[in-house]
Amino acid sequence: MNKNLLFSLDIGTRSVIGIVAEKIGKDIKIIAAERKEHNTRAMLDGQIHDVPEVAAILEEVKLKLEDRVGTLNHAAVAAAGRALYTITAEAEMEISEIITPENERTLELSAIQAAQKKLATSNTVDDPTLYYCVGYSTITYKLDNVPLKTLVGQRGKKAHIEVIATFLPRQVIDSMQSALIAANLEMSALTLEPIAAINVLIPPTMRHLNLVLVDIGAGTSDVAITKNGTIIGYGMVPLAGDEITEALSQAYLLDFNVAERIKRELTMQKTSTETTITFSDILGIEYNLSPTEIVEQVKPNVGELAQAIANQIIALNKESPQAVLLVGGGSLTPLLPEMLAQALEIPAPRVAVRRPDTIHGMEFPDELKQPDNVTPLGILKVAASQSLHFITVHVNNTPYRLFNIGKLTLSDALLAAGIGLKDLNGKPGLAITVTINKQTKFIPGTMGTAAELLLNNEKTTLDTEIKDGDKISVVCGINGKAPTVYLKDVVEPAEDMSVLINNENYTVSPILLVNDKPAKLDQQLKDRDIVTYRNLKNLGEILVSVGYSPQPHRFTYTVNGVKTQHSVSTTILVNDEPATVSHPIEPNDEITLIEPKVPQLGKVLQLETIDKGIYIYFNKKKHFIPTSHYTIKMNGNNALLDDVAKDGAEITYELIDKGTPILSDILFTVGYKAPSAFSKVSVEILLNNQPAEYITPVKSGDNIEVITTPLKG
Known part of the structure; x- marks a missing residue:
């Protein structure tokens, strides 16, 4: 195969479309296209159920194209949206410095891991380890509950992010890979059908609009929504063109293939009474009916399909969108755009069937300008932008095969290896809290060490792009430790003071208590300890500390038959001057205590x-x-x-x-x-x-x- 040739395969429920194009510089020129119907119902709801049968159709399409362009060895394909799981998840982290792009990226990937965990615990899938995260979009950034466009360069206390992450099961890839190998083809690129269609019809410059793309195939209708510059959600409706075919089959007792032919004739002819469609039922009865008569028969079924699609759109978008773009063969179903507009309560012109009339950088013939060619053309466009769908990298000497749906970075490899991005850097040591004289003091632990990230033995960051064969080494940071705090670290008591009391020397020390027990300055503190300390400054405190009680002496008497008390205070002199218990004391002061005398009768x-x-x-x-x-x-x-x-x-x-x-x-x-x-x-x-x-x-x-x-x- 010419290295400049691109080969895309759209493996649908009803048919396979193959397109070969030549890449000329940055442009793409279509040189051949082929369509082949499945001989049996080997595909159900967009999934391969009969690999040999699908492989036979793929090989037939391949051979017909090879007759025109030469040998084809590689093909780009797309997985159906019905195989996707879309999960909204959140993450947050404490911030102590200005937020860097690395911090923001770490937060985003933490949210993706949260989505993976959510998938694992949702009971939606049997084995969540067999699912790839194939893409995500950030819904909101918040810093201290304030919404922002980006967190980079901001400073706050708590950063928060909400993302929508999309997961693809490995089984879908394996069955597609098996069918390709059986047809002597290798998978050169893999994308998602909704992403392929959006790349054709809704470029990034239009994604600030709230638009919905609905790819209506035979088995399912895939929904993708854009808003605020990004793709905000994917969904799937298990109803599509086959529902109309089945309704025709039931209404007129038709073989399914006959009913499918009638449905296609309806989409190709104007709905009127001027033309007729002729067919016979299983009893041999012949019908000659106008398209209008036939459409009237299936009108309720078209309404059900429109309502089901509308319900999925509202569930994903929370409100009616600005416009809806319909693609795929089923989009040509009569009355579907009008009924969908009515179900969404938006003007009828805002729901329209879109054909790939022009695609920037791509030249293709008129026969491909049909709604069902949007997805294969999108696959071709994706194939032109990437050459390898899977890459193998080694993380800490263990090989991992990564799904390469876009630019892969070091963080993607760590996710695949199950390394928690939030735990890369060492966490700060647990802080301790002590109460000092009824005031709470927070003492942080030591900071954890940063992780060491090496890509091919060179230091790198999470955002570094990786390629096939890269070797990644990760040494997680070491967690910090709880602080070692001594009493002397949190209090500043005065020095010991000497005083003279009744001609005897005393050394007065500050009061130091931990949890109401006497303590020393070299005592180590624990979390939630209660510290009480007080420098002794006045006369009363000093007397109590050395064992003197400045309390008055009480005498008890019976006066005229009534018990009574009479208090006599100790006479206190400081430096030979009368003083009260509140008198401030300085080092080396002389304190004299004169014991109270028995009172005279007149005093009593x-x-x-x-x-x-x-x-x-x-x-x-x-x-x-x-x-x-x-x-x-x-x-x-x-x-x-x-x-x-x-x-x-x-x-x-x-x-x-x-x-x-x-x-x-x-x-x-x-x-x-x-x-x-x-x-x-x-x-x-x-x-x-x-x-x-x-x-x-x-x-x-x-x-x-x-x-x-x-x-x-």
């Missing part, structure tokens, strides 16, 4: 004098005038206020009221002596500047004056 009873009375002014001098008198007994004996009240004494006291004093009482109390009768003076007594008599009552604060005037003569 809170009496300064045994008498109660009033104050008056006599001739401008202040005088205390008793108006009542206490009688006091202690342990049954008369007592005075300055007597010592021993602890436990029984005390009784009573107040005797003398009544309101009168002026004569006041004069007597102040020691006033009236002049004798022979003194030849007159005496005038004024109370608050008013004349008063000896019996006039006196109250507190009154002013009394005695005025003596000599008599004349």
Whole structure:
């Protein structure tokens, strides 16, 4: 085979289409095409069920093409979309620095691994290890829950990604490979039918639109959707052209092949009453019907097909798309575009059958400008861009065969080898948390070491492209360790302090507790330890630390039959000056503690004098005038206020009221002596500047004056 020749095979449920083209520079020129129907139903729903039968058709197509172009040894093929599993998955990672392309790539591949795990646990497939991830698209990037177009160059705390990953079963490849080998062909390239069709009709410049491509074959209808610049999903509907064929067969009692012929005639003729389609049923009854009559008979079945496709589109796209492009032989089914538009509730012109009229960089004849040639032309375009579908690489001396549907990188090889990309670099050591004086402190562990990636003995990165025969070595990073933290690392206590207490030297140390137990600065801390420390600064704290209690001494008495207590505080001097327990202490201060004495009776009873009375002014001098008198007994004996009240004494006291004093009482109390009768003076007594008599009552604060005037003569 000429090295510039390209050979594509579209192995469909009903037929096989082979196209040979010549590659001229970057352009492709079609030079031969051949179509061959299957003799039996060797293909069901796009899957090869009878390898020898399919191989025979492939060889027949190959031989007819070889008569025109020469020997063909290699062919590019496509796997049907019905064999795909599309899974949405997410991944996230903690971020402590600016995000690099390598970080973003690692996150993407972690999401792919999550999709692989999701497939493995979905019970959808028997053996998930037999599935290849053949492609993925990023749906969203988020940093701290904020959507972004890319994470590269950003800084935050938590990066998140959501991808849609597509998986292809190995069985599909193996059966296709077996059929090709039986037809003396090698697989030069493999793509996916929806990807092949999209490459022809929806180039990357159009993928910002929300478009749906539906490839309607004989057994299934493949769905692919673009949006926001990428392919966001693939799907499959297990209904297609055969449903219409089967409906015709049932309606008119026809052999399946006869019904298939009638369906094709419907797609080639205008739906009208002017032409007729002639056929006979299995009983020999002949029919001459217009296309309109026949279409009316299968109209409900076309509606069911349209609704099934619409349901799959809504399930994948979550809403009606902007437009739908129909390709494949089944797209020519009468009324299907109109019914699909109605089911999606979009304008009828937005659903249209598309033919490969022009393809950039490809020249092909008019006979290939039919909807069912979109996929084989797409396969040809993929074949022109890659020459080897599988490559073999060695990861840590173990060979792995990779599915080469596009550019393969080192990360793809690691995925195939089952090496967790998230675990390549060593994880940071577990942090510990300690509480210091009720404040939480987070202490991180040591950082893990970076993985060492070698490609053919040279350092490389995950994004490096790989090729057949490459040797990859991976040495995973070592995890960091939990931190080793001592008490001295988290507290800064003051130095020991010397003080003199009652002429004796004491060394005062700060309080250090771990989990309420005394600790030393060299004690190692554990996760969730509770640390309490306090520098001793005031007099009260220092006295307690050396064993002195600054608490007052309490004496107990029975006073008039009632138990009572009297507290007497220790006298404290700091450097010979009175001080309280809150007094700040400096190194080498001298502290003197004077023990409290037994209180006197007056202190216990809170009496300064045994008498109660009033104050008056006599001739401008202040005088205390008793108006009542206490009688006091202690342990049954008369007592005075300055007597010592021993602890436990029984005390009784009573107040005797003398009544309101009168002026004569006041004069007597102040020691006033009236002049004798022979003194030849007159005496005038004024109370608050008013004349008063000896019996006039006196109250507190009154002013009394005695005025003596000599008599004349």
